[in-house]
Amino acid sequence: MLVEKDIDSHTKLVTLDTQRLDVLNAGTLKRQIQSLIEETPNRLVMDFHTVNFIDSSGLGVLVGLLKKAGAPDRLVICNLQPPIAEIFGMTNMDRVFSIYPSVDEALAAKAG
Amino acid sequence: MLDPLTVCLTVDTRLEETYKVSQWLHTNCAGLSPLILGSMELATVEAVTNIVRHGWQNEAGHEIELTLTRRLNELEVTICDRGKPIPREAFVASQCALDFDPKDVSQLPTGGLGLALMHTVADRLSYESVEGVNILRLFKSV
Numbered sequence: 001m002l003v004e005k006d007i008d009s010h011t012k013l014v015t016l017d018t019q020r021l022d023v024l025n026a027g028t029l030k031r032q033i034q035s036l037i038e039e040t041p042n043r044l045v046m047d048f049h050t051v052n053f054i055d056s057s058g059l060g061v062l063v064g065l066l067k068k069a070g071a072p073d074r075l076v077i078c079n080l081q082p083p084i085a086e087i088f089g090m091t092n093m094d095r096v097f098s099i100y101p102s103v104d105e106a107l108a109a110k111a112g
Numbered sequence: 113m114l115d116p117l118t119v120c121l122t123v124d125t126r127l128e129e130t131y132k133v134s135q136w137l138h139t140n141c142a143g144l145s146p147l148i149l150g151s152m153e154l155a156t157v158e159a160v161t162n163i164v165r166h167g168w169q170n171e172a173g174h175e176i177e178l179t180l181t182r183r184l185n186e187l188e189v190t191i192c193d194r195g196k197p198i199p200r201e202a203f204v205a206s207q208c209a210l211d212f213d214p215k216d217v218s219q220l221p222t223g224g225l226g227l228a229l230m231h232t233v234a235d236r237l238s239y240e241s242v243e244g245v246n247i248l249r250l251f252k253s254v
Contacts, residue, residue: 020134023127023161053134053150055157056225064222072217083150090151090232091225095214 001025002032007107010042021051021058030061037069044069045106049079054087063096072098078106114143114254117182125164125174125195130157133178140180141187144254151233152187152252158226159191159248167195167246191248197241198227207231 003015014036018025036044062077069075078100080088088094100106121136123129134153141149160176168174174195181188206227212220230237234250241247 020131022130022157023165024130053153053157055130055154055161056229057161059229060222060225063220067217067220067222070217083146086147086150087154087233091210091229092212092214096217096220 001028002036004036007045010040011045011107012036012040012043013045013047013103013107015047015049016051019050020053021061022053022055023057026055026057026061029058030064033065033075034068037065037075043074043076045076045078045103047079047103048077048084049081051084052081054084059087059091059093062093066097072096076100076106076109078103114141114182116184117180119180121178121180123160123176123178124172125168125170125176125193126172127161127164127170129164129176130160133157133160136178137180137189141182144187148187148252148254152189152250155230155234155237155250155252156189156191158230159189159250162198162226163191163193163195163246166198167193169196185254187252187254189250191250193246194244195246197246198239203227203239 001017003017005013007013021029066072066075076098079102080099100109119140123132133156137153137156163176164170177192179190209221209225209228210232235253236251238249
């Protein structure tokens with residue numbers, strides 16, 4: 001469900017290999033990302049470009065993972081498709097998470 | 113703007129059927145704004161998920177009937193089932209579930225968001241339970 005890439009010793013990029021993050025697979029994502037949060041010392045960047053549907057289970061798991069990460073800049077989201085960005089906006093989740101338009105911008109923000 | 117149309121779909125009380133519901137909406141709303149379709153898809157999937165998990169406690173073998181009505185300026189999805197109805201207090205309380213402080217991570221909700229999402233992404237909705245049949249209507253302007 002995830003494609004992982006180490007950017008440097010502190011940052012890992014994970015691309016979601018699914019079009020839907022929903023009640024059927026949110027639990028699997030939770031387990032996989034929880035492990036990565038424990039392994040990654042600083043920052044996890046999640047690339048959502050493949051995802052075109054997210055439901056309350058998906059959002060709930062993301063919030064739970066953010067709580068585990070401890071701070072918004074430790075679990076970063078990027079590349080949201082417009083319908084997904086709309087859902088994040090309507091639910092105020094765009095104010096909860098650090099969200100960037102692209103992977104490059106998410107990775108560059110680290111230096112800033 | 114799409115031509116008026118009414119289509120029906122019956123699915124079983126299994127979470128896997130939510131994918132079928134999504135496909136049905138996309139097939140019958142092709143050409144509609146992805147933002148509007150995405151909102152209606154989310155509200156409808158949440159409704160079906162809620163029926164499966166809470167109305168039937170994940171017991172398969174029961175029907176959920178959906179009707180999509182396309183009007184010139186509005187979409188309506190009606191969802192009927194015969195499971196345990198949504199308690200009125202839960203339905204009302206869910207309207208406030210997304211009123212949180214986004215900066216207070218520890219207080220953010222991780223569950224019970226389904227009804228709240230329906231209220232948020234649909235323009236309006238109604239719910240009634242009459243003689244054992246629960247009827248949820250979701251509306252979205254186009």
